[in-house]
């Protein structure tokens with residue numbers, strides 16, 4: 143059998159090391175020759191910034207960060223960067239903070255150094271997102287890809303256990319969706335499988351002890367791999383669902399992913415046997431759906447969309463918004479009825495059943 147694929151690898155510098163972020167940041171700012179640095183960090187991440195930025199000159203500290211990057215906040219941040227003659231943006235925080243830096247880079251083409259403190263993975267993608275009037279728009283532009291990413295697991299120690307679990311499951315969702323996303327290929331599937339292995343190893347350690355640095359490092363490494371896989375493979379069914387729920391109903395990003403993931407896996411698994419086998423192997427179990435459930439149980443993962451702000455009455459409209467966005471590459475066809483069934487199960491928190499349908503060979507896995 144021959145193997146044919148087209149794969150794009152995005153170029154960025156990755157510096158990984160616990161306790162090394164300040165030194166890495168100072169070296170990167172010097173390497174890029176930047177003289178007018180803007181540092182973006184939300185209020186939760188503010189305590190990390192003083193030590194992190196001790197070795198660099200900062201012209202502007204900026205903290206007006208909000209989930210899903212509202213357009214008004216993006217415009218304010220762009221204006222601030224221009225008014226201060228900024229030549230480099232450093233973002234310290236989760237996907238919301240990275241998202242604001244990307245919004246600036248989208249129109250100004252300023253370079254970004256990202257210092258992630260969650261497992262969202264936005265730092266390793268060239269995808270931007272903006273929200274206006276309850277609709278989230280995303281796009282792809284290489285100008286928003288951070289030129290450098292600095293990973294330091296010590297910066298994630300303050301991320302509460304519950305948020306760590308939800309964010310880690312968001313990263314796991316990047317990996318699982320990458321197995322059948324529109325541009326899935328052997329390279330991004332291999333990255334995704336290694337990401338699943340690392341996250342499934344690291345997250346239980348964090349759940350047991352949020353100060354476990356080895357667990358934090360595994361999760362951060364897995365989160366990076368997950369994002370690289372996702373950037374390359376594109377958005378699959380799972381991300382299309384969560385994207386609509388986040389943008390239209392202002393639902394929390396990580397928790398929404400954490401709840402929806404087992405339902406999409408159970409839905410697709412019988413139609414994607416190769417992907418199912420790879421996910422199961424990476425989780426160290428015989429069955430992917432059961433393996434994910436076992437992991438979610440250890441992590442006490444979020445279970446129901448109703449707990450995270452979705453109103454039951456919104457489900458029919460959500461189905462209408464999501465259905466046209468499901469990629470044609472999805473291993474299993476999706477009807478409005480099936481999608482509504484899936485969303486209702488995720489809404490109440492029903493445990494997805496292990497696949498009972500006959501397995502069908504698929505070329506997407």
Ligand code: NAD
Nearest residue numbers: 186210236237238259260262264267269297300301395396
């Ligand atoms: P977030 O950035 O909103 O962070 C969640 C919460 O954790 C916030 O309250 C934040 O202040 C807090 N926090 C972050 N780091 C902390 C730390 N170390 N200690 C204590 N608290 C901390 O959420 P997120 O899940 O990281 O990112 C979600 C956003 O990222 C969404 O808007 C999503 O669309 C976007 N995203 C984009 C991409 C992309 O490729 N463009 C990929 C993934 C996520």
